[in-house]
Every structure is written in structure tokens, then in C-alpha cells.
Amino acid sequence: MGVPSQTSLAWATGPYLAVNGADLAGASVGSPFTVTLTDPGTVDDGVKFLLNNVYLGKDSTAPYQWTVTAALGARELKAKWDAAGSAQQAEAAFTVVDPNASPSPSPSPSPSPSPAGPPAVMAYGAPLDGASVPLAAFVASIANPGVVDDGISFLLNNAYLGEDSTAPYE
Structure with missing residues (x-):
């Protein structure tokens, strides 16, 4: 907890x-x-x-x-x-926050930005398409959504789960 x-x-x-x-x-x-x-x-x-x-x-x-x-x-x-x-x-x-992460003694260099790819549904930082997830409950997010006007709706097996109207879309 x-x-x-x-x-x-x-x-x-x-x-x-x-x-x-x-x-x-x-x-x-x-x-x-x-x-x-x-x-x-x-x-x-x-x-x-x-x-x-x-x-x-x-x-x-x-x-x-x-x-x-x-x-x-x-x-x-x-x-x-x-x-x-x-x-x-x-x-x-x-x-x-990650309760297991230790504070960094000095600022880390910023990673170079990766090129934006097509929109993708992600879980645990990897594409969800075709993946297996270890838990019944997990956080899905949208990578590279582009311009979003009214939010993103999430569905599981065509059943509405909810909508997120602010980035990061989860």
C-alpha cells in the first residue's frame, strides 16, 4: 500500500x-x-x-x-x-511514484526524444497488441495519440470502460 x-x-x-x-x-x-x-x-x-x-x-x-x-x-x-x-x-x-526508486543524487541527462510513431495502446511501457499482461488489472495508455479533441474512449471486448480527456490518456 x-x-x-x-x-x-x-x-x-x-x-x-x-x-x-x-x-x-x-x-x-x-x-x-x-x-x-x-x-x-x-x-x-x-x-x-x-x-x-x-x-x-x-x-x-x-x-x-x-x-x-x-x-x-x-x-x-x-x-x-x-x-x-x-x-x-x-x-x-x-x-x-515508484516506492522502490531511490532518489537520484544528481540530475540525469535527458534522453533524446524518440521519433513519434503511429498511435498505439500500451501497457507496462510496451505495445499491448498481441502481448500478455501478468495481472488482471493494469493501466493501458495511448502512445503518440496525435491531436485529441474530445478525449479517448477505452473499450475491452467492445465494452466501454471509460474515457480520459487529458494527457497522458490512460
Whole structure:
């Protein structure tokens, strides 16, 4: 489970998303991690969780939690619920990091850009077409998407999984 790397104990006021008791906003976490909606007040019919505006699922019982699996990089998580008929929301921008990576003592040289190829669906940094993936759950991304106007829809066996409207498309 990921652990936020925050050094201050500045706690959020009102409803907020937490990992291991610490505010998720601005944190660096390893994936997967379990997030908890803290101090939501009244919840009419459960809490919906969204990662980068893609629906993950709903928890109908307190404490309202969800296990999140996400690729490395900047992410945004939202929790949405109704309280006495009024829409409520808590959100947190955070970064997913490799918990096993050690900090680099000096800046590494930037790799030379590789030439852009055709768009491809990727998993674990390699093309997914014809590949085997070791886990039932994995993050698929689009490499070299070109210009995207309205987002990219993801389908598995022609079943809609969700849409991502911001790069990186995952």
C-alpha cells in the first residue's frame, strides 16, 4: 500500500481524501493505495470515486474507501456524494511514484526524444497488441495519440470502460 510522503501534519478541514490518515492532496504515493473519504458528514447513498474523471466505483458503507491503482505521474482523485439532496465533492491532486526508486543524487541527462510513431495502446511501457499482461488489472495508455479533441474512449471486448480527456490518456 502506498504511503504519502508528506512531512507536515497540516490537516485539511472539512471532507478530504486521506491515505493512512494523511491528506492525499499534494502527496506522493505508491500504487496501489487505499483512499478514505474523511469527515464527509451526511452521505445519502454512498460515495463515488473517480480518477482523472474516470469512474472507479462506489462504496455504500462508511468508512468510505476505495483501492486505487494508477500509473506513475500526476493524478487527480475525486469523491462525490449527495448529502440531504445536495451534491458534495472532495478532490485531491497527487503524484504516483515508484516506492522502490531511490532518489537520484544528481540530475540525469535527458534522453533524446524518440521519433513519434503511429498511435498505439500500451501497457507496462510496451505495445499491448498481441502481448500478455501478468495481472488482471493494469493501466493501458495511448502512445503518440496525435491531436485529441474530445478525449479517448477505452473499450475491452467492445465494452466501454471509460474515457480520459487529458494527457497522458490512460
